[in-house]
Amino acid sequence: MPIVARSRKGKRRTGGVDHRACDARIAQLEALVESLQKTIEAQAAEIADLKRRLGEDSTNSHKPPSSDPPHRPPREKRERGKRQPGGQPGHQGHARELLPVSEVHDVHDHKPTNCGNCGRKLRGEDPAPQRRQVWEIPPVEPTVEEHRLHSLECAGCGKHTRASLPVGVPAGAFGPRLEALVGLLTGAYRISKRNVVQLLSDCFGVRVSLGSIKRIEDDLSNTLAAPTSEAKAFVRSQPVAQLDETSWWQCGKKAWLWTAATALVVVFVIRFSRGSKVAKELIGKDYPGRVVSDRWSGYKWIPIKRRQICWSHLKRDFQKIVEVGGEIGAIGEALQAQRKQLFEWWHRVRDGTLKRSTFKSYVCRLRAKVQDLLRQGAACSNSKIAGMCRDIQKHEPAMWTFVRVEGVNPTNNHAERVIRPAVIWRKTSFGTQSDAGSTFVERMLTVAGTLRLQGRNILDYLTEACEAALFNRPAPSLLPQPTSCQSTAA
Numbered sequence: 001m002p003i004v005a006r007s008r009k010g011k012r013r014t015g016g017v018d019h020r021a022c023d024a025r026i027a028q029l030e031a032l033v034e035s036l037q038k039t040i041e042a043q044a045a046e047i048a049d050l051k052r053r054l055g056e057d058s059t060n061s062h063k064p065p066s067s068d069p070p071h072r073p074p075r076e077k078r079e080r081g082k083r084q085p086g087g088q089p090g091h092q093g094h095a096r097e098l099l100p101v102s103e104v105h106d107v108h109d110h111k112p113t114n115c116g117n118c119g120r121k122l123r124g125e126d127p128a129p130q131r132r133q134v135w136e137i138p139p140v141e142p143t144v145e146e147h148r149l150h151s152l153e154c155a156g157c158g159k160h161t162r163a164s165l166p167v168g169v170p171a172g173a174f175g176p177r178l179e180a181l182v183g184l185l186t187g188a189y190r191i192s193k194r195n196v197v198q199l200l201s202d203c204f205g206v207r208v209s210l211g212s213i214k215r216i217e218d219d220l221s222n223t224l225a226a227p228t229s230e231a232k233a234f235v236r237s238q239p240v241a242q243l244d245e246t247s248w249w250q251c252g253k254k255a256w257l258w259t260a261a262t263a264l265v266v267v268f269v270i271r272f273s274r275g276s277k278v279a280k281e282l283i284g285k286d287y288p289g290r291v292v293s294d295r296w297s298g299y300k301w302i303p304i305k306r307r308q309i310c311w312s313h314l315k316r317d318f319q320k321i322v323e324v325g326g327e328i329g330a331i332g333e334a335l336q337a338q339r340k341q342l343f344e345w346w347h348r349v350r351d352g353t354l355k356r357s358t359f360k361s362y363v364c365r366l367r368a369k370v371q372d373l374l375r376q377g378a379a380c381s382n383s384k385i386a387g388m389c390r391d392i393q394k395h396e397p398a399m400w401t402f403v404r405v406e407g408v409n410p411t412n413n414h415a416e417r418v419i420r421p422a423v424i425w426r427k428t429s430f431g432t433q434s435d436a437g438s439t440f441v442e443r444m445l446t447v448a449g450t451l452r453l454q455g456r457n458i459l460d461y462l463t464e465a466c467e468a469a470l471f472n473r474p475a476p477s478l479l480p481q482p483t484s485c486q487s488t489a490a
Helices: 019-054 176-188 193-204 210-223 225-236 276-283 311-322 326-351 356-378 383-394 413-429 435-454 458-470
Strands: 004-006 012-014 151-153 160-162 240-250 253-261 266-271 290-293 307-309
Touching: 176 193, 176 210, 176 435, 176 458, 193 210, 210 225, 210 435, 210 458, 225 266, 225 276, 225 435, 240 276, 240 413, 240 435, 253 276, 253 413, 253 435, 266 276, 266 413, 266 435, 290 413, 307 311, 311 326, 311 383, 326 356, 356 383, 413 435, 435 458
Parallel strands: 240 290, 290 307
Antiparallel strands: 004 012, 151 160, 240 253, 253 266
16 A cells, blocks of 8 residues: 655645646646647648649749749740641741832842852843842931011000911920830830930930920820720720739839720729629620639629639649649649640631531539539648649639630630730839829830730831820721731631
8 A cells, every 4th residue: 555645734645646736737738748849730831732832933923934933943844746846837937028019228249250150141031030139227217497586566555476386396305206106115015214225326426314204204195094994995885895903103002003905905904902893894894704813812893604713723723733642633634634635626616627616515524523623622632732723613604604605715825915015114114103194104004015916116106196295186096907917806
């Protein structure tokens, strides 16, 4: 029988051991172990999430290719033999065509004097000589016109009256074509104001200050207000619009540059919001057409039946599932296989080798497989993958709008292409420093993007707009012209 004794404080001790203290210590250690276990689990989850984020690139997330790290493996190359580098069979060449003789400035005839074989003197004429034309830019010198405003004294009252500038003569120091060139360089080619000052001096011998560049931009922006507003109204009336947005900076604050792109007209706005109110501003809250976009929450207000979810974004989401590996990765591989099959059929529809009615019947079976795979993904053990699959399920009806509605594309690549110059502008200029600067960017991106889609000359348009402002006429329209070379969105 163990010896039981009482300490001076009345604690129970057995064989010199304080059991109450031991029990308390054990309970304390168990709580510590439980706490540490939770910490380890939380840290393991955080490490796994960080590893996942480190592994994200343009192939498995919505990051642009320019953000890919140097160590990222190169993109998969096309299988050898399927498509060779360079122009493909049937591709229309772009060889330079010879100008007619009537449009050539000088013609020089070169005749051989002696036979290249025996050295004998040569005589006669070649009715069809080989023609070679050399293009060159002559030295450019600006024209400077001086306007003298005389002041004459009245013989009757003695007051002096000074002449006014005639209509069409700029009040400033620069003519409409020079102002249009400045707008082209800063707004369409994204050259910095300081470099534009240097370029005008080096190439044209024109001295312009940085302040003058800013004043020209402001005047041009005001001139373009009406045609860009008309372009926005045109976009709201189109049956299909592609929407996209990218980050921007204004006065050091985070902003967003939005675009709405149709086949022949594209518009931009810069706002401090990425919410739905900007999307409604772009296309109208009662937009009747179809919208092609990603799954960003700013587009939730658009009825699902009038949306088309971008499959390029889905491709990256499916790749993210693949990289989890195991049974979950197999779901991603199966989704990628269905996507590849879908686009093989879609390309045949575009090429005219597969009827749309047949395509629709094929997609019915494929859609059922995709729905089943998404259900499996939504029930998987990986919470992030499951959440992503559930989000895709919410938008699932909008994955197939392009199948039943002609004119709708399965991706918003068109919008991403037209917004790419804005991304480059942001990276080289670090955004804008005022509301007026952002307005200039919006309007110039709208003008340049729209005119390029229509195959129209940007410098000619800007010159015409500046001339119209001098004569108090409306600026030319940005809407598609009957004679313009009209391209379609891919």
